[in-house]
Amino acid sequence: MKAVCWHGAMDMRVETVPDPKLLNSRDAIVKITSTAICGSDIHIYDGFIPTMKPGDIVGHEFMGEVVEVGRDVKRLKVGDRVVVPFPISCGQCFFCKSDLWSLCDNSNPNAWMAEKLYGHSPAALFGYSHLFGGYAGGQAEYARVPFADVGPIKIPDGLTDDQVLFLSDILPTGYMAAENCNIKPGDIVAVWGCGPVGLFAIKSAVLLGAERVIAIDRIPERLKMAQEYGGAEIINYEEVDTGEALKEMTGGRGPDACIDAVGLEAHGMGLEGFYDKVKQAVRLETDRPNVFRQAIVACRKGGVVSLAGVYGGFLDKIPMGAAFNKGLTFKMGQTHVQKYLGPLLERIQNGEIDPSLIITHHLPLAEAPHGYDIFKHKKENCIKVVLKP
Amino acid sequence: MEETVHSNPEQPQSLGDAERWSSLITGGAMVLLGLRQRSLRGALMALAGGGLVYHGAKGQQGLAEKVAETAGLDQSVRVERTVTIVNRTPEELYRFWRNFENLPTFMRHLKSVTVINHTRSHWIANAPMGNSVEWDAEIITEQENRLIAWTSVEGADVDNSGFVRFQPGPQGRGTEVKVVMEYKPPAGIVGATLAKLFGEEPEQQISDDLHRFKMLMEAGEIATTDGQPMG
Numbered sequence: 001m002k003a004v005c006w007h008g009a010m011d012m013r014v015e016t017v018p019d020p021k022l023l024n025s026r027d028a029i030v031k032i033t034s035t036a037i038c039g040s041d042i043h044i045y046d047g048f049i050p051t052m053k054p055g056d057i058v059g060h061e062f063m064g065e066v067v068e069v070g071r072d073v074k075r076l077k078v079g080d081r082v083v084v085p086f087p088i089s090c091g092q093c094f095f096c097k098s099d100l101w102s103l104c105d106n107s108n109p110n111a112w113m114a115e116k117l118y119g120h121s122p123a124a125l126f127g128y129s130h131l132f133g134g135y136a137g138g139q140a141e142y143a144r145v146p147f148a149d150v151g152p153i154k155i156p157d158g159l160t161d162d163q164v165l166f167l168s169d170i171l172p173t174g175y176m177a178a179e180n181c182n183i184k185p186g187d188i189v190a191v192w193g194c195g196p197v198g199l200f201a202i203k204s205a206v207l208l209g210a211e212r213v214i215a216i217d218r219i220p221e222r223l224k225m226a227q228e229y230g231g232a233e234i235i236n237y238e239e240v241d242t243g244e245a246l247k248e249m250t251g252g253r254g255p256d257a258c259i260d261a262v263g264l265e266a267h268g269m270g271l272e273g274f275y276d277k278v279k280q281a282v283r284l285e286t287d288r289p290n291v292f293r294q295a296i297v298a299c300r301k302g303g304v305v306s307l308a309g310v311y312g313g314f315l316d317k318i319p320m321g322a323a324f325n326k327g328l329t330f331k332m333g334q335t336h337v338q339k340y341l342g343p344l345l346e347r348i349q350n351g352e353i354d355p356s357l358i359i360t361h362h363l364p365l366a367e368a369p370h371g372y373d374i375f376k377h378k379k380e381n382c383i384k385v386v387l388k389p
Numbered sequence: 390m391e392e393t394v395h396s397n398p399e400q401p402q403s404l405g406d407a408e409r410w411s412s413l414i415t416g417g418a419m420v421l422l423g424l425r426q427r428s429l430r431g432a433l434m435a436l437a438g439g440g441l442v443y444h445g446a447k448g449q450q451g452l453a454e455k456v457a458e459t460a461g462l463d464q465s466v467r468v469e470r471t472v473t474i475v476n477r478t479p480e481e482l483y484r485f486w487r488n489f490e491n492l493p494t495f496m497r498h499l500k501s502v503t504v505i506n507h508t509r510s511h512w513i514a515n516a517p518m519g520n521s522v523e524w525d526a527e528i529i530t531e532q533e534n535r536l537i538a539w540t541s542v543e544g545a546d547v548d549n550s551g552f553v554r555f556q557p558g559p560q561g562r563g564t565e566v567k568v569v570m571e572y573k574p575p576a577g578i579v580g581a582t583l584a585k586l587f588g589e590e591p592e593q594q595i596s597d598d599l600h601r602f603k604m605l606m607e608a609g610e611i612a613t614t615d616g617q618p619m620g
């Protein structure tokens with residue numbers, strides 16, 4: 001089959017590799033019909049995710065048709081159309097039973113690596129480095145899906161791939177980021193980053209009852225989409241001082257909740273941005289946390305800072321004093337996708353949310369390298385790329 | 390709980406000793422910490438029969454060995470690792486483990502285990518560079534559904550002894566499985582080579598084995614990517 005393989009920073013190749021096989025009796029093989037490039041893939045593309053090996057198949061936002069099932073698969077059958085959540089979860093451990101699916105105890109064969117770095121291992125993820133299990137990903141023609149009865153959700157007829165594909169990751173991710181804000185009537189939520197995750201966080205904050213949402217980015221077409229698709233007020237951080245603007249827009253109080261939908265490759269301004277770029281380049285700092293810092297400072301006293309953007313390692317100069325003395329709450333994590341599949345599918349069916357509207361590009365799988373290039377560099381007004389195997 | 394003692398009593402030591410080891414092994418948290426310089430096998434022997442002395446392999450402990458042990462010059466590697474499994478009782482886990490022929494399914498370095506009789510079994514493990522090492526193991530003492538303690542017997546390529554213990558976790562948090570073992574590699578192998586006898590740090594290896602045991606018992610399968618495609 002054809003698959004997108006990582007070969008080093010800025011080097012994604014579409015290669016012919018063997019087809020996947022069933023390895024455990026509860027695996028299924030899915031023939032992929034749609035698969036997307038995520039902001040998280042850009043961290044891999046840029047070489048910021050350790051423990052990638054040349055030749056690793058990437059991709060974790062995919063859906064398709066079940067073409068083979070292991071002998072112990074009960075719920076899925078050949079021919080079912082499914083969306084596959086990006087965390088791989090067993091369904092049996094304490095964490096799965098507690099609806100904390102991205103923290104599954106039993107899916108990461110390389111748990112020891114994560115234990116060394118994090119103390120405990122989170123769930124394995126599709127196509128996301130050996131630290132997270134080393135599973136072949138879904139930017140390919142076929143994928144092997146472990147615990148097939150646990151993760152994948154069957155899609156009813158009448159919904160297009162574009163409408164449901166993002167259930168695999170970014171829609172639940174934006175939703176969980178908003179849910180973590182514990183939104184109350186009258187609340188103002190600020191969202192840094194108007195990429196796909198930020199856009200769904202904005203949309204979800206509104207659905208969950210935020211009175212106003214303020215979106216922050218610098219890319220005009222993304223800000224426009226935040227305004228038109230999400231109904232947000234916008235701040236272009238290259239044109240105004242974000243901190244001052246947020247104060248003014250919230251009556252001096254600061255946003256009740258702040259969502260970081262940017263993560264470890266945040267674009268930095270001025271001296272501070274330069275400092276992080278240099279430190280990250282020489283590996284003295286693994287992550288560039290400008291947005292996280294800004295959110296802490298901007299957030300109203302007693303508010304919530306919710307992180308959807310990914311962090312992987314060590315962060316420098318986090319204003320802990322501000323966070324502590326303002327009594328902030330931090331919420332974060334890889335999304336517990338399985339928890340949100342049913343409720344969000346319902347919202348899509350009701351017409352409350354149409355995730356397909358953020359797609360700007362459909363490309364054949366063979367053009368994946370071009371897809372990475374335009375998504376990373378925001379060329380051709382690119383916001384979200386869907387690949388068609 | 391019923392206790393079976395499989396070794397023959399010989400040269401009883403003080404009874405207080407046995408009680409002390411018994412409470413260490415069946416009770417508290419870090420067994421190795423409590424053992425300090427004392428050999429694990431010695432402690433297990435004490436537990437087995439109010440102060441038994443092992444009379445297989447090397448017979449009585451030689452003076453040199455005794456000195457080395459007391460001075461902490463002992464070349465043995467000691468490991469203690471624990472895992473907690475939420476949805477299985479000590480009985481279920483004990484039963485699976487007690488059929489030693491099941492162990493190679495989750496202990497990656499084991500090639501095979503053959504049960505010879507109720508207390509004796511033959512073990513073959515992979516060693517670096519395509520070699521293998523073999524030994525016979527004898528159960529020193531066991532408590533049904535709770536504890537299995539073993540030691541290798543004369544002629545072992547790798548002298549080893551230890552125990553595995555199954556007990557309810559704190560506050561009903563599943564079943565805690567603890568492995569404590571000690572092994573002495575063949576003469577002449579020291580330092581780093583010794584630590585990596587099976588190609589991996591011993592702590593790491595036991596941890597990984599226990600984690601695979603957890604996966605198998607809790608989730609019903611061992612997560613793997615062996616055999617998947619790559620570019």
Ligand SMILES: NC(=O)c1ccc[n+]([C@@H]2O[C@H](COP(=O)([O-])OP(=O)(O)OC[C@H]3O[C@@H](n4cnc5c(N)ncnc54)[C@H](O)[C@@H]3O)[C@@H](O)[C@H]2O)c1
Pocket residue numbers: 038039040041042043169170173192193194195196197198216217218219222237261262263264265266267268290291307308309310333334335383
């Ligand atoms: N928590 C999860 O489970 C999860 C799941 C999916 C994605 N993510 C993460 O979410 C983040 C965003 O993903 P995406 O797909 O939307 O990516 P993206 O790269 O398209 O979006 C990031 C946006 O942030 C903007 N940005 C950069 N620096 C900024 C700054 N200083 N201030 C404000 N905006 C800034 C960029 O212009 C861009 O529009 C990534 O870190 C990704 O890894 C997390």
Ligand SMILES: [Zn+2]
Pocket residue numbers: 038039040041060061086169170
């Ligand atoms: Zn993603």
Ligand SMILES: [Zn+2]
Pocket residue numbers: 089090091092093094095096097103104105106107
């Ligand atoms: Zn689990």
